[in-house]
Amino acid sequence: MNCDSLHSIDSWGQLKPNSEIGIRINPAIGICRTNNEKLQYCGENITKFGVYREQFEQALQIAKKHGLKITRLHFHTGCGYLDAELEQLSNVLKASHWFIEQLPDLEMINIGGGLGVPHTETEKSLDLNKWAATIYKNLGQFDITLAVEPGEYIAKDAGLLLLETTYLEYKKDKLFLGVNAGFNLAPEPAYYDMPFLPVPLNSKGTVQKLSVAGNINEALDVWYENLEFTVSDDMTHIAIINAGAYSSSMSSNHCMRGKFSEYLLF
Numbered sequence: 001m002n003c004d005s006l007h008s009i010d011s012w013g014q015l016k017p018n019s020e021i022g023i024r025i026n027p028a029i030g031i032c033r034t035n036n037e038k039l040q041y042c043g044e045n046i047t048k049f050g051v052y053r054e055q056f057e058q059a060l061q062i063a064k065k066h067g068l069k070i071t072r073l074h075f076h077t078g079c080g081y082l083d084a085e086l087e088q089l090s091n092v093l094k095a096s097h098w099f100i101e102q103l104p105d106l107e108m109i110n111i112g113g114g115l116g117v118p119h120t121e122t123e124k125s126l127d128l129n130k131w132a133a134t135i136y137k138n139l140g141q142f143d144i145t146l147a148v149e150p151g152e153y154i155a156k157d158a159g160l161l162l163l164e165t166t167y168l169e170y171k172k173d174k175l176f177l178g179v180n181a182g183f184n185l186a187p188e189p190a191y192y193d194m195p196f197l198p199v200p201l202n203s204k205g206t207v208q209k210l211s212v213a214g215n216i217n218e219a220l221d222v223w224y225e226n227l228e229f230t231v232s233d234d235m236t237h238i239a240i241i242n243a244g245a246y247s248s249s250m251s252s253n254h255c256m257r258g259k260f261s262e263y264l265l266f
């Protein structure tokens with residue numbers, strides 16, 4: 001059981017007194033891709049995630065009241081970080097020391113997920129050696145098991161969204177490429193301003209500057225703006241990359257356009 005609030009510690013304590021728990025903390029400092037606040041769970045904005053320093057003493061008291069032993073500490077402070085954010089990862093890890101030092105029974109620290117993958121042509125993959133060195137530098141002094149729970153790092157580039165093209169048409173002087181699916185099937189670009197790059201399936205053709213638009217009745221339903229894109233005469237489909245994580249699990253039936261099929265390729 002991982003408790004992320006005073007309420008959940010108390011509720012669990014009533015159900016299972018004298019058991020072991022983990023506590024999710026909020027170190028009041030977070031990490032995210034390209035300073036994108038929408039991807040951050042902890043930071044300047046006060047969020048619902050985890051127990052803050054200000055409430056930690058109370059959390060320990062409640063745990064004590066129920067005889068709960070706190071053997072795990074957990075935090076997940078944001079998503080999508082790459083090498084440029086590793087300095088910030090150091091800051092997050094340092095902020096966890098204050099909590100760790102108050103937990104004599106601690107056996108495991110879970111530093112959550114958040115490891116990102118490149119979303120644009122100029123971004124590079126996270127250097128796992130540098131990432132591991134950052135963790136070792138900041139938590140290596142604790143004789144404790146480390147856990148990590150990466151989501152998008154494993155799944156995001158394992159899948160893509162294959163879409164049918166529906167039209168190529170100027171609106172005033174702006175060229176739009178229409179496709180048969182909208183943001184409801186992969187909501188991350190619309191919710192978090194995460195770029196999901198549309199790519200042609202045929203490398204032959206003429207490069208045109210266009211915007212790729214979805215089929216939902218919402219102005220925000222644009223997959224990508226002003227993209228240099230290779231258009232071929234026989235273009236029937238395009239792919240949207242970075243769509244392997246979250247997309248279908250976040251999808252909706254918005255405008256009754258929620259139908260899609262998923263294929264697992266071996």
Ligand SMILES: Cc1ncc(COP(=O)(O)O)c(C=O)c1O
Nearest residue numbers: 076079113114115149150151152
């Ligand atoms: C508690 C927790 N751990 C791990 C993850 C995985 O995050 P990511 O996909 O950024 O690695 C999430 C995602 O929201 C989460 O809420």
